[in-house]
Amino acid sequence: MNVTLSRGSTSLDLPLLDEGGNPLFSTDFGKPFANIRDTGGSVNPRAEDRWSAQINHTINGRFDGSNAFQNARTLANLIKQDPGGNDLELTTGFAEFSDPLLVTPQAGNEQALTLTYEPGRTDTVFFQLGLTEVSVTRTQPDRTFSTPTASGSGPIELTASGNTVTLAPNISVERSVGRPNDSATKTLNELGRYIYKHKVTYDQFSLSFEMTENLTTQLKTIADAIFKQRLGRDGITLDFNGLYGYGSFNVLPTGSAPIRYQRLAGRTGQVTLPTIDLRVIRPTTTV
Numbered sequence: 001m002n003v004t005l006s007r008g009s010t011s012l013d014l015p016l017l018d019e020g021g022n023p024l025f026s027t028d029f030g031k032p033f034a035n036i037r038d039t040g041g042s043v044n045p046r047a048e049d050r051w052s053a054q055i056n057h058t059i060n061g062r063f064d065g066s067n068a069f070q071n072a073r074t075l076a077n078l079i080k081q082d083p084g085g086n087d088l089e090l091t092t093g094f095a096e097f098s099d100p101l102l103v104t105p106q107a108g109n110e111q112a113l114t115l116t117y118e119p120g121r122t123d124t125v126f127f128q129l130g131l132t133e134v135s136v137t138r139t140q141p142d143r144t145f146s147t148p149t150a151s152g153s154g155p156i157e158l159t160a161s162g163n164t165v166t167l168a169p170n171i172s173v174e175r176s177v178g179r180p181n182d183s184a185t186k187t188l189n190e191l192g193r194y195i196y197k198h199k200v201t202y203d204q205f206s207l208s209f210e211m212t213e214n215l216t217t218q219l220k221t222i223a224d225a226i227f228k229q230r231l232g233r234d235g236i237t238l239d240f241n242g243l244y245g246y247g248s249f250n251v252l253p254t255g256s257a258p259i260r261y262q263r264l265a266g267r268t269g270q271v272t273l274p275t276i277d278l279r280v281i282r283p284t285t286t287v
Contacts, residue, residue, distance in 0.1 A: 003059065005078060008086035012074050016061045023060060030054040033186040051186040055133040056106060063125045069245040072115050072125040073147045079105045079113045080177045080201050084142035090131060104137060104194040106130030107184035110202040111176040117244055119170040135191040141198045148249060152242020159237040161229045165221040171209040178202040203280040205238060227253060233284045251278035
């Protein structure tokens with residue numbers, strides 16, 4: 001079972017695949033602009049519902065086969081890139097919907113799309129995609145963008161201030177993409193309006209892995225030589241060296257705890273790094 005997401009000349013089938021019992025396609029109907037007045041002396045409140053409703057679709061699935069990594073990148077590009085005058089459309093084939101549906105990346109959600117790459121899987125990418133159904137869009141922005149690509153099979157490397165650390169091979173990688181700075185507004189139509197804005201998007205990699213070799217050297221390099229440094233405007237270079245088809249990204253640790261490592265009971269000589277969160281940034285050399 002597939003649904004199809006398309007924008008302009010780009011069309012991508014999204015396979016709805018997961019373990020039995022897990023939701024593959026969910027739809028939430030909401031009335032975010034309805035008003036219930038909790039004042040007055042009556043037993044029940046007055047209500048007013050004059051504005052548009054909201055419909056969010058959540059799609060879970062996975063890409064398999066030799067094109068899995070390419071399809072995952074195409075999906076990320078569809079969500080992250082400017083529309084350039086072309087709306088995003090979803091074709092479901094489900095009888096309850098009037099295809100194609102006019103959709104946008106889920107309004108206000110930094111992680112409208114999440115791609116998950118599990119270690120050891122050479123031809124599988126799991127995805128969760130959130131879309132908002134709308135009645136009209138404004139699609140003026142047309143900045144060009146494509147995910148950096150490269151040939152090879154790794155390893156993943158972090159480089160900053162002339163220091164490079166090669167990460168362990170068994171790494172779980174999660175990529176989150178969204179357009180949280182766009183606007184979703186109410187209308188007098190059945191559904192709302194979505195305004196694509198000429199503002200920054202959201203693109204973040206989260207890495208998780210275990211270290212069993214050269215613990216002291218690697219931890220000191222990660223903590224002291226990379227994360228403790230004042231990184232200026234160029235940040236850190238995250239280079240996949242072709243793993244999953246990805247190339248090199250300029251990134252910056254985000255939040256108050258973008259890196260954490262743990263020594264677990266019963267695991268001598270082993271350190272787990274459950275999270276390294278790195279947001280993709282624009283280096284100073286890029287216009």
